Amino acid sequence: MTQVKLSGLTKRFDEKSEPAVDRLDIEIESGKLTALLGPSGCGKTTTMKMIAGLLRPTDGDILFDGSSIVGIAPEDRGAVMVFQNYLLFPYMSVADNIGFGLKMRGVSRSEIRTRVRDMLDLVQMPGFEERRPKQLSGGQQQRIALARALIVQPNVLLLDEPLSNLDAHLRDEMRELISGIQTELGITTVFVTHDQEEAVVLADKIALLFEGRLQQFDVPDAFYETPGTVDIAKFFGGTNFIPGRCEDGRITTAIGRFRAPHTAVDRGEAVLSIRPEAVELGGGGGNSVRGRIRSHVYVGRYARFRVMIGEVEIEVITDPGQVKKLSDGDEVSVRFDPDKIWILGPAADGKDGRADSDSARQPAG
Amino acid sequence: MNEKAPANPSRLPSLPRMRLSEKGARRMTIGVLLAPVIVVILLLFMGGLITGFLRSLGYFPLIGLNDFNFDAYLSIFTDNGFIRSFVLTFHIAFTSTVIASILAIASAMLLRPAFRGKRFVQFIFSLNLTIPHLVGAVGVLYLFSGSGLVSRLATGAGLIDAPAEFPALVFDPWAIGIIIQYVWKEIPFIGVIVLAILLSVGEDYESVARSLGANRWQAFRHVTLPLVMPGVVSASVIVFAFTFGAFEIPWLLGATFPKALPVLAFESYTDVDLAARPQAMAMAMVIAFMSSLMILAYMKLSRRYIRS
Ligand SMILES: Nc1ncnc2c1ncn2[C@@H]1O[C@H](COP(=O)(O)OP(=O)(O)O)[C@@H](O)[C@H]1O
């Protein structure tokens, strides 16, 4: 299979505005499933189109197995892109749609017919040859679009938001199908998504993009355990952030001083981050502070507490049994396991790392 | 609404006066509102067609012809001149339509991408939609006749020795002048329709094709063309019907023999010999019939093309 390398890849649609894709460096391993993740408009589709050869990069290079393919026409790259809105040719039958790539290569009619049948089996839609795209549901169209791409046996498969137009149960089905086919055929696959959960479940590695720039390129768990910046951690959600200053493996915050050996910054302004499930209540010992329980909910499999430490509110997730021992207003010892603390650089916007909605919150002022 | 009686029920005696569903009532209201227009169209069109048909069968009491017969049809179909005219007219309509369609698609492809000054170019491109055919005919005369500008320029440049050597492009048996005029006039008509389709469909389908292994030409042939074809067909059907039945351009730019069918029909009709009237009407019927037939065949063919 093919290894894909993006090197300083840049796309500027016009001179005045910011580049849509800005100096991207990514090395996509051969035969792996890689996610391009980021909010809408961050340049994911643009990146895909450049890899497929449908857009010319303004700057930088794209290498397949070490050799540049920027000058090569899309039909000669061996990279096939499946568009977000499927784009089945409306005037063709399902069979003609799937067989399109082979017809362009001059494959004989009878061979096309057998291979189309194989593809329909692969995407679990046998017998759909004579249907028209209009007569198919969104999920079925997606499968046909996938079959149409796979039939030409691409070296690189590019899937643009393959799941985002499907409703929940179809999404799970499609996810399994993609993952199954990818494992079976071992095609180097890049798929685009704006949903971090989707990326985590499917991908071997994730490239996170904000505003055309690569934020982090890593295995999925790294985005939870060792995110590079507060923005990245926030995108993955559900973490407590406490601003402070760090030095020599310790961080000093408004609520105390903590030992924190794992860190993305050496010294200076920093943010302590810890996931709600890594905070222990009532244990005591090193790295502990006193807090007061503000509120709690019992969710069945776990319990969620909001705890005030001085002026700072944090979220804690514990086993459900804690509900019997602790009630609102109780004073409690709060322990931050040093191995679970991750120290980040300060938030890009200069403010503290206030997380959205259901993660840690600090009272105003 | 369904209780409301028509404003003047006595004029619409056939309207059933009973309770109708809302939808039926609305449909009926629309029918009533459209009635004057429909009546006018039916009177003018069907009336003309029926009168013409009757007269082509030799029924014209005013001049003392009271029998029905197929003499007029027999005489025109056995007349070599009529057959030549028919072939010429078909040639004019078919050639103009095909050339205009091809050039219109090419122009629309050129006008599709964004470029500096695009709006201006587009304005110039669609400008002659507003220019009457007659002006175009005069232009063709001025440019391409034996004493026209092109002929004199060619002489001046030494390409030909004398204007008389200039090939006959006007009043010529191949109707080249007529076809030039029709093509010039109809390119933007078909072109703006194709361009509108291209812009609304976008380039993603072609991108998909390229990504799947189609080269530029294959993507055009197998994706772009089928996508714009329905628009091209609708537009060129109109062009075909018009160029098959139009009188003034072949009258101005055509050769004396053979004449285009509409010219032949008109001249028979205005012939001092009243006996030629049924033949004129028979020709008009043939024109109407052929236009309809050609359009049907053309639509069938293009539909098959789209499917393949
Ligand atoms: N053809 C284009 N012309 C101008 N700007 C474009 C074009 N395509 C995309 N953009 C811009 O580039 C940015 C990235 O777009 P895109 O790659 O589609 O984002 P994503 O797929 O991540 O949602 C957006 O700001 C978008 O408006």
Ligand SMILES: [Mg+2]
């Ligand atoms: Mg996109």
